[in-house]
Amino acid sequence: MKESLIRQLELRGMKAEFYMDMIDDYVYYWSLKKKLITDIRAKGLRYETINGNGVTVEKANESVVNLQKTTATMLKILADLKLKEPVPEPENPTDGYL
Numbered sequence: 001m002k003e004s005l006i007r008q009l010e011l012r013g014m015k016a017e018f019y020m021d022m023i024d025d026y027v028y029y030w031s032l033k034k035k036l037i038t039d040i041r042a043k044g045l046r047y048e049t050i051n052g053n054g055v056t057v058e059k060a061n062e063s064v065v066n067l068q069k070t071t072a073t074m075l076k077i078l079a080d081l082k083l084k085e086p087v088p089e090p091e092n093p094t095d096g097y098l
Contacts, residue, residue: 005023006020014082022080022081029070029073029074029077032070033067033070033071036063036066040067043061043063044061045061046058046061047061
């Protein structure tokens, strides 16, 4: 995935280190998103826990809200990199097709 994003930037002529750093951020958020999804699948939207008084209570899984925030951040990074739509590869005139 990272290589694909880098290739899309290269096709747009965006080779500055600043853009590569943003790609690294996107990859980090992508891995974080996977962990949040795993947590939601394991615990569900709500889960039971024991509070400080020793009473069992039901709590909302904070991973749900964090997943929404993470996804929004990922979309923002893609928008900042102008990568909402894939960049087509340049055609190779020697590939034998017309």
